[in-house]
Amino acid sequence: MNTQTISIDFPADILLALNETENELKQQIKIALAIQLYKLEKLTIGKAAQLSGLSRLQFETILSENEVPISNLTIGDVIDDIEKLKS
Numbered sequence: 001m002n003t004q005t006i007s008i009d010f011p012a013d014i015l016l017a018l019n020e021t022e023n024e025l026k027q028q029i030k031i032a033l034a035i036q037l038y039k040l041e042k043l044t045i046g047k048a049a050q051l052s053g054l055s056r057l058q059f060e061t062i063l064s065e066n067e068v069p070i071s072n073l074t075i076g077d078v079i080d081d082i083e084k085l086k087s
Contacts, residue, residue, distance in 0.1 A: 027053065031062060039068055 008029075015025060034052035037043040043051065049059035060070050 034059065035063065035066060035068060038063070041072065045070060 015022060018025060020028070031052045031054070034043070034048040037051070038045060038048035045059065045063075046056060049056045052059050052062070054062065063070050
């Protein structure tokens, strides 16, 4: 997998304030970004899981814990699908 590195500057004491290691903070940022991009429909759930560094099941669990729906289907979509299946 090809990767890209992006640097973000933080105040020197932010890790101490958060009581996290640099790697823990990086992971939390990747997860938060993946959730936000998924919510904005910029990434599919699979790509968002990949960005977060989690398996799809782990990412879906995180979404559920944050009350983010794992499906973008509307009731109308479901009704349309039911009607198509009846035909």
